[in-house]
Amino acid sequence: MESTLKAHLLNILEDLLEEELVKFKFQLTNIALSEGYNHIPRGTVQQATPVTLADLLIRYYGEEYAKTVTQEVLKAINQRSLLEKLHQSMEKSGSSAQKVAKKTNKRKQENEAGPNEDKQQLTISKRFRNIFNQKKISNESAPYPRDPQPSNDKEVTTKNQYFHDLIRRLNLDSYYPKKMAKVNSLLINKTSLHGTQPRAETELTFCFLEKLLVLDYHLRYLVYRGNIDTISTVSQTLRTTEQERTFENFFIIKETQSNAVQIYIHPMDIQMAIFHCADDFTRQYIFTKLSICQFALPLLVPNPCNSQIEFPLWSLRQIRRSWREVEKIGWEKKIRNYNNQLISWQPIHIISFIRVGNYVSTSKSQILNALLSKGKHDHFSSHHSREDNNRCLLIDGMVEICWFCPGGRAEDRFENCIAFTNLHGNAEIHERQVKFLQQVSSVTVILLSTSNFDKMTSSLLLEFWNSPKPLICLFENAENIMDENSAHKVRIGIKNLNKIELADKITATLTQLLKKSGSPYSLSDWANIARKYEFIIDEDQRGCQEAGKKADILMDILRKVKLPEIKEKLLPLQGGLWRDWCKKDKELHQLREKGNRSIEQYTNEIEKEKQIIRCEQYHKVINLNDLMKSLFESLQSHPETHTELYFLQGLSMLMDQLTTGELEKLHQRHRFLLAQV
Template sequence: MEPRCAVEDEKTTRCMNLLHKLGLSNMLPKRMQQRDVQVIDTLSQDVKPPKKETELSSQYLYKLMMLDYRARFLSCKPEPTTTAPESHVVSTEDDNDDFLNFSEETVQKVHIEEQHIHPMDIHMAVFHCADDFLRQYIFSKLSSCQFALPLLVSNPFTREIEFPLWALRNIKKSWQSKAQSKMDSHGKYKSRHMFNTPVPVASFIRLGESSISKSEILNNVISKQKHKVFFHRNCKGSTRDCLLMDGVVEITWYCPAGKEDDIFDDCVAFLNLHGDARDHPQQLEFMQSVSTVNVVLLSECPLDEKNKKIFKNLYTSTVPLIVLFAGQEKSLTFKNPTKVRLGAKNRNEAELNEEIISHIQHCVNTYKKNTSIKIFCDEARKHLKWMKTRNPAEMVMNKPMF
């Protein structure tokens, strides 16, 4: 128990240091308002790439207001300091040997004190500092840019799980299913409030560490243009360390156009849990309760006892299950059509995407369960402990203190 507390305390300290670097430490908790953002200043008159880390949050908000998708890929890299190698004359043969040698004696040393701030840390830092009305404004802009929205947020400062209900209430989406397209030759799109509109839900989770990016697979499934709806490790500006995204559940909706080349016939919601599912049991339980189909990326490494127990619960559930084996190259058929095994190692990307899409569509048609944001709230009441915040429209789920 004590080591767990020490880890939590260390993470909180690192997160506070992150806010200090971004110049947002005085904005916590939820002190940043919409009037602080919608101002005419030197930034709005002359936008230049950020040179200091304290400029990142304002640049992010400004680009988001302008519906500039590059807001999600902002970074400010520290200048590397290099140490020039000693000059000496070498023969061509020696030079060739040195070129292939990566030992410290022969490689030019590049010193970087620390990595730049992860773009999604900027995104989530602003979220934690924003009040409910600013969050609602930010969510509307993220939705317009076709980016995923935070649904469950693990707060590293309070160790609680937040459900930003107020920010999600006004999200609208427009689509036309194939059935509607045949009935309406004019191709009219109907705009719907997702708060009260139940749709099928496909949940993507990962068990164990993997060299394959789950979020990247998900992006390829829902976007033929490979739009980066969900940020992943191969996106511009990504680093190995991201403090504020671990345990965050994001949501997006695939909205068809009623055309033959639509990926799915009707609207489907997609949930994506960032991080290893074993470390986030409450988020996993919530996702289980609202899902129409679960898609699990299994690590290349053998599962430990805890992960085996989690997988057993997923397998024995009535919810259809699609398993992506990161360490297997072949897909194996199974007698139960709602329990699917797909190999994900060294696979042709297009073929793998088609297989995943086909199985999700089959599971959605077979297991007819639809969920809306309102139902998310009802399910969260059952599976998570709630505590009212100052805003009666938003709830916070208490996370146990270890």
């Protein structure tokens, strides 16, 4: 019975991908155990192969409890299909054992029954799971659940344990949730004085913020490795003297057990841990800095402690971009400048990249980096980067966004500003994010592998196939396929293509498909769609809503007056009197028109004239207009609270939106006059 159980466990462990096996080992060392059982040492688990791991499970927990532990760990890492496979194989082996208990070859029969039945199931599933036929596919046949949810409190606790452990290791316990103010991120401490390299894991947070403050893009490679001499013990087994070395022991390395090897905290885990601990204004500050560093920003963020998804719209409001678009008018080309624009108000086409299945080795992030900057800068964090030696824990299910801003040059890949989004993880288990992206995207790009198509959820692909929106499918293990004449659905084989060739093919295809796509959306439009999927939007908070209403009242007053007349009519201390006062104040310091008068006499005259102008200003201020009354009431109703800060920032953005059009006209006239000179 023990060898049969070990065979079943080994079969399950071998079905896990490398990154999934890392998750399995992590959860195995952190899962809650029944009383009387102890965890397998972390170092032993980290170095174990699937064969060794199956043996360790039986040795530490016995046959019955080993099955229970394996099932709980598979639940925690959302491997429901393997969980069902283990359950079915154990039931079959149990029933077979009862029927042939007295036969000596029962183990051989049990082992043969499993694979034959698996082959039969695979053969049947392949018939019904073909994306290119138009048969109706039942959701019940899908081997992976589309949106797995925790089934009980114990599973929720197990799932969230790694997050709270990460918060503790980063010394962010006192800031979670959303308690880190902007002032906390600007503190001067020992880390600031002794350089930006951490000396312990607890210093990683403020080292990250320190690098962010000075716009150091190396924050994406910030890792604390500790003392290398004490961490790496594997090398000690290879230390032999020159006299003992032979051909065999030099080239053949035997597996040896070593002490615990530390799992380093991934830089993206540091960034997202700070995100979950920061308040709205600190998030806005962090997003602005990351944007200046040309990094992708979080658009949809799953909560690590529950199934909620957050859409940080307020944090994205302050992001500004500059670009130049080429407009063709007949035979002429006209360049239109967008200088320092709030990107949240601009209607922009969005292109979404998603991965279907766990069997794709190509990195979407690397493809996107090649599209955005021809591989010169990593906008999206790639799992093939040099610091990604361990699995990032907090980005699974997260959607990041980055903008391509053309410069009006011939070498630009696209002529217009375009937003690119990247869904991290397998799209099959993130249904809400996929549906949201499908609705807001102008074009969707799917990365998949046909070699394991029978293990995918075909219903997801069928939804994209039936959608009228343009679709590009990148097949990892196919080559020499390119549907150039297809109207909305295009297949591209990416096997044996280098980065430049692949980027050029995708660019040409996107350029054609974007011409046929519908109207673009702005971030504000995305918020209305996000509410349909019950995403949490930071702007829906009570304080932010109240501030927005008060800012709208002021903007209604401003819109009733022509823009050039706003200062004269609504701002009593501005206008002609303010200009006259400034001229007198300037003359007070320069004394260019003194003439024959003494300096004392001339300065006294100027002071009297300034006082007269100031009195005229005061007479205008006595009876406040509606604009100033509303402004003072808004500031006094919520003094020194977040509502006041929401109000001031919201009013600033609305006024910027009001003046953008007129400023662009003034810039165009300025350029025209310069050209005439």
